Amino acid sequence: MNTQFVVGESSSSSPHLSCDVFLSFRGEDTRKTFTGHLYTQLCQVGVHTFIDDEELRKGDVISIELDKAIEQSRVSIVVLSKNYAFSSWCLDELVKILDCKQMLKQIVLPIFYDVDPSQVRKQTGSFGEALVKHKERSFGAERVEKWKAALTEAANLSGWHLRNVADGHESKFIKSIIKQVLQEVNQTPLDVAHYPIGLDSPIEDILLLMQSGCEHEVRMVGICGVGGIGKTTLAKAIYNRIFLQFGGCCCFLSDIRSKVEELGLVKLQEKLLHHILKTKDFEVDSVAEGVNLIKARLGSKKVLIVLDDVDHRSQLESLTRERSWFGSGSVIIITTRDEHLLYGLTTSEIYRAKLLNDNEAQQLFSCHAFSYFSPPQEYVELTQDIIKYSGGLPLALVTLGSHLQVRSVKEWRYEFKKLKAIPHGDIQKILKISFDGLDVNTQSVFLDIACAFHGCYEAEVIETLNACGFYSESAISTLVQRNLLQRDWPSLVMHHLVQEMGREIVRMESQDPGKRSRLFNPQEAIDVLQGHKGSENVQALVVERRALKGVKLTTKAFQKMINLRVLKIDNLYISGDVELLSKELRWLSWEGCPLKCIPSNFPVEKLVVLNMRESNIQEVGLDFQCCRSLKVLNLSDCKRLRSTPNFRGSRSLETLYLDNCSSLKKIHPSIGNLDSLITLSFSCCKKITDLPSSICQLKSLEFLDISSCSSLQTLPVDFGDMQSLRSLFA
Structure with a gap:
């Protein structure tokens, strides 16, 4: 593995630096002149500069303090004066500085002060004399060779030569040095996060x-x-x-x-x-x-x-x-x-990027709400509710934690109740940016999924929305790419707060719920339906299962909703003429429907999905010649259904669910005319004794479930002729 990228100590900032610049120089040469002036100027422009004193130099090697100062500096300036090499301390500093350049990617800037770079590079003149004396003092050949290599390397670096800059004027020379140093040290770490949790x-x-x-x-x-x-x-x-x-x-x-x-x-x-x-x-x-x-x-x-x-x-x-x-x-x-x-x-x-896990979410939220990693005992339950609501999204955790800081438990309860009805503005604003960047077609698909189709089968959603005139495959692909939608095969799901963002966009369409494009809030749906306040603006109406339990309505409640495309009214008791329902319906889910018969005047001409699970239906009176778009029919758990409908004329039906219809005995022979049928399921239909031979004519059928049909004794003779069949559960 390549190891070029050096890992620092902190996940949220650069490795700790104690100062910006380390000055390496021979004190006797320049402390009271050039280096002293340079140090003063650096300090005046706010550059944190380390300059050593003689007490830090002990014996023949540089001290631990100097070592640490070099390591923790961003830039090292080496003032190479005539007598620089006569100091073993200076030479050891130079070796250490160049090691840090290699290992820690520090910046080294040499200054050639009244010396020629070639003297340093080739160790001639005073530099050569100094190294000869060091050999005589028995520093050891290996150490001296390290010094020579360091001097050569330093001389090859890009630096400043006093004689070539500003015509030898030290004040101008120092100004040019200050300018470059500021460019280097102004590369500062970025502020990351007050509490860098989960990084x-x-x-x-x-x-x-x-x-x-x-x-x-x-x-x-x-x-x-x-x-x-x-x-x-x-x-x-x-x-x-x-x-x-x-x-x-x-x-x-x-x-x-x-x-x-x-x-x-x-x-x-x-x-x-x-x-x-x-x-x-x-x-x-x-x-x-x-x-x-x-x-x-x-x-x-x-x-x-x-x-x-x-x-x-x-x-x-x-x-x-x-x-x-x-x-x-x-x-x-x-x-x-x-x-x-x-x-x-x-x-x-x-x-x-991933959402935070529960432990990280609690820590991040608690830090912003309480300045501790965990909540006080009286806030534990409310904290868990808010963390669940936030769904591990850092933005929500930070925003809500800061919003609820120093508030009482009572205030928390009020705020959380409001939050469930109206999303926090700062969270809404950030999430809505992604929505605003979509085209109108994709925005409509997004709002339909957020308000009506969250958790539904992707295939059924695509068929339905295509029938509504949308380019749903393209829109869903875009939403997935922009992280506004996820595929949880075979369904489509959204992060809770993304879904809330979409629903809030719809809520802001009008103060009057009956004039909005989509209705999904149970109480608002009750008010609109009971007050007959619906309008032609309503395109989707979704009521959570059993939310309207005990509420009795007539079909007149839907009379004004002439553009209604999606209707989910599970377990809702409705009486009256079904012809008053919108002719634009593409999706109807009416589980637990009280009707004994689906009448022939049911508005099915544009219907794509019809879900009547767990209904009271005994008979299906639909004229399938009129069901030109119907692709999915779900009659599972209809305990009173005795026979399948006459499918004559159906050309589009692809999926038929009749699972657990405990009274179902007769399968109409016309089932063999369903040329487009791909999925057929009769599981747990315990009174079916035989399958019509026409079922063998289903040329598109890929999936057949007849499991737990305990009265079924034999299969049709030509059963093996179904060449498209891939899965049989029996």
Whole structure:
């Protein structure tokens, strides 16, 4: 495994640095002159600088304190004066400094003060004399060779030569040094999080992604996930862990989505170049010019670039399109809500941010609510309720913890009750950003799933929404890529707060529930139905199972809802003329329906899914010639159903559930006409004695369940002719 990336002590910041600059110099030469002036100037501009005194030098080796000071400095300035090499302490410091440059990626800046770099490089003049004297003092050949190598390495570094800068004027010379030092030390760690809980494991996972492959490659890592899951926090923590290894060639472009809207791509290209090149001596006039400048100026540099909150391909195209734009060893980190934008990366270069587990969630919430890792005893139950509501989303835990801080238990209860009805504005705002970036078609599909189809079979949702005129396959794919929807095969599910965000968007459509596009709140649904307040705006009405238990309504309650596409009224008692139901219905779930017969005038012309489980139905009087779009019919657990309907004329039915129909005896021979039928299930129909021979004509049937049909003795003679059959449960 490549080990280029050095792991620091803290998951949320860079390795601890006690000072910005360590000054290495020969005291007798420059303490009271050049080095003294340089130290004063550095302190005046706010650069924390370490300058030793003679008490820290003991014996022939540098002390532990000096060792530690070198290790914990970001920059080491080595003042190479004429007598520098006569000090064994200085030479040991130089060896230590160069070791830290190699191991800890520190910056070393040599100053050639009244000496020529060639004298240092070749150890001639006073440097050669000093090394001869050290040999005579019996320092040992190995130690002297280390000093010689260190002097050669230092002389080959990019530094300052007093004679070549500012015509030898020390004050101007010091100003130029200060300017570069400020550029280096201003590369500071980023503020990550007040309580960096749950970061350690994902940081290690991402570092492993970055360490795969050759260390000289340009590596790209994408961090994706739903809004508020902590992508930016992770990117900052990773940046802090490794930024010192890039010699100041680092840039963290935060909140790109909003910055592009505010400033445009050209300004972001300028910012990237200014940060890494440490100069503002040029302007970018166009995106095309910016691309060429990035390629030309950064192509030989090892850079660390973080693009935070990318939401459009053009942002990547104009800033980091090709790995070849950057020098070997460069690292590009991209955070986005839209995984599709990372299609140029390999699977091993994408990290999908995870929700916090229960223990991490409790710690994060409690830290913000109580400044402790666990809640006081009287708050334990409420804390668990809020953690469950938050679903492990860091944004929600931090926001709600801060919101509830220093409030009483009584206030907590009031606030949580309100929260369940109206999502917190700060959480809603962050999550809604993803929704706002969708096209109208995908927004409609999202709202339908959030309000009506959460947890439903994907295949049925697709069929239904396609019948509504939506391009649902494309929309669902987009929602999954943008982490607004997950596939939990065979169903579609949403994070609780994402679902709440969608429902809040609908709630804000109107103060009058009857004028909203979708109804899902049980109490609001009761008010609308009982008061006949529905309007043509209502497209979906979903009532939780048994929420309206005991409530009796007539079909007149639906008369004004002429655009109703989705209706879920399980266990609701409704009487009256079913013709008053919307002719636009595509999905109807009426489990526990009190009707004894599904009448022939039932509005089924556009219906795709009809779910009548556990109903009182004895007879299905539908004219299947009118059921032109019906693909799914569920009559399971209809205990009084004695025979299947006459399926003559049906052309679209693909799924038929008749499980646990304990009175079912007769299967109408017309079942063999269902040319599109793929799934047929009769499990636990204990009174079925035989299957009609026409069932063998089902040329599309793939799944057949006749398990626990205890009275079934034989199968039709031509049963083996069903060539599409893949699964038989018997």
